Amino acid sequence: MSEEAQTEEIPNSTRDLEIDDEKELMIEDLDLWYGDKQALYGVSLPIAKNSVTALIGPSGCGKSTLLRMMNRMNDLIPICHYDGKISMGDVEITGKDADLVEIRKKIGMVFQRPNPFPKSIYDNVGYGVKLHFKPTREELDAIVEKSLKRAALWKEVADRQHELGTSLSGGQQQRLCIARTIAIEPDVILMDEPCSALDPIATAAIEELILELKKDFTVVIVTHSMSQAARVSDYTGFMYLGRLVEFDKTEKIFSDPDNELTKRYITGRFG
């Protein structure tokens, strides 16, 4: 492959993105390295408030990395370092003296594999609340019930809240993780391929839940499934080799993308 063809294959990240809705998060010129290996190249991305933003792209394109950057989860990886700015209103998330506890309270996360704590269902939801708000017993009961209801799990677990969270089925565990996240009233919920370990019925339940959640929260979801992105999201970003190739309203991306690469990916001709 000639050098010219290769540079054509790897586009630069798109810049100067504008969205009509109010912005919750703003990512500007984010570069990120794992050791010597660069994983993100100058990514800029606005996240609209009370909407669902989906990140799609082939494996290893950096979409999970970008997502985990939004609540500084990448700080747990010692060899990871980055340059650029992510801000949430006045709060600079990437700031040196940023309060990570406060950030993760405001920006919750749901992981790829359901990972409830090895505690009871009640404690799973209540743990974070107790940590941040010091509620009374009655308040906590109410918060747990409300969160489980909002996560569409209440009917299934109402009479067995004191059983272990890990004893639930995969789909229920993932909804428990969502309940745990919304219990501390974050502004943003990050979801890292939340359905990849679930069967189609559980996936449908989670997708329905996401549409419900966006009324109160801003949701950013990384997904492998383009149909899922098309179903649940308002905005979609397509990533490839650490660049954000295209970002636009979901209808636009899936009907008439500007970029040739995006078109080829969503029609399933590569990736």
Place this chain on the structure above:
Amino acid sequence: MWSSMLLVTSTLFIPLEIYIPFLTERYQDIFSPYSSGIRAAFYGTIWVMLIAMISSVPISVGAAIYLEEYAKPTKTTKLIQALVTNLAGVPSIVFGMFGLAIFVKQGGIGWGLGPSILAAGLTMGVMAMPIIVLASQEALRSVPRSLRESAYGVGCTQWQVTKDHVLPSAMPGIMTGSILAMSRIMGEAAPLVVVGATAMIVFDPEPLAGLLGGNVNFTVIPIQIYFWTSEPDPAWHAMAAAASISLIALLVAMNSIAIVLRQHFRRRLN
């Protein structure tokens, strides 16, 4: 089920009139082996183990948490890690010499506890430390990353993650490691020969004599076995064999406790 019940009830009909003075009797004198017992050595072993456990487990688990969760991977950390790993393989007699210099002797860096149970327990504690540190590190390392991530995800500080999630999950491993380290040092004689365990103890040992004054003399079961085997009268050899069986029974008991605890915690976690 029925057979085991039969077995248990049948033991009730065995004429049990055998008196076992061996475990409860004190050492009499050199001429009366059959009326001697290992009472003093048994108490000595229990006290040494208790002091070793109290002095080593908290420090070792703390060190493991620091090395595994907090320490940045600098050269110093790597050096400390290598030293700990090597310490676990150092011959026990060397720890005995260390204990002699630090805990037993007076003056210089010595604490001057004398050849007492306290000095012996601390020496054994030092010996158990690297083993407990390594076992605890192993247990902490095997806590899945997803658990840490989920804890950080709800906004825990590092200490909250460690205290509320990582440590409880690693607890079975840490406890098993600690108990196994204790049962290993329970069988050690060499360091205590250096520290100054004596063979002929007529009275029960006083655990705090090194600090408060009093009779510091003590012995432990392995030392007792060692001295009895070197007596010329073959009757003492039989006593040594009996003491060995007692020691093994004690070890089996300790390891059973470790297994039971591990199972208990596992069941609670899963």
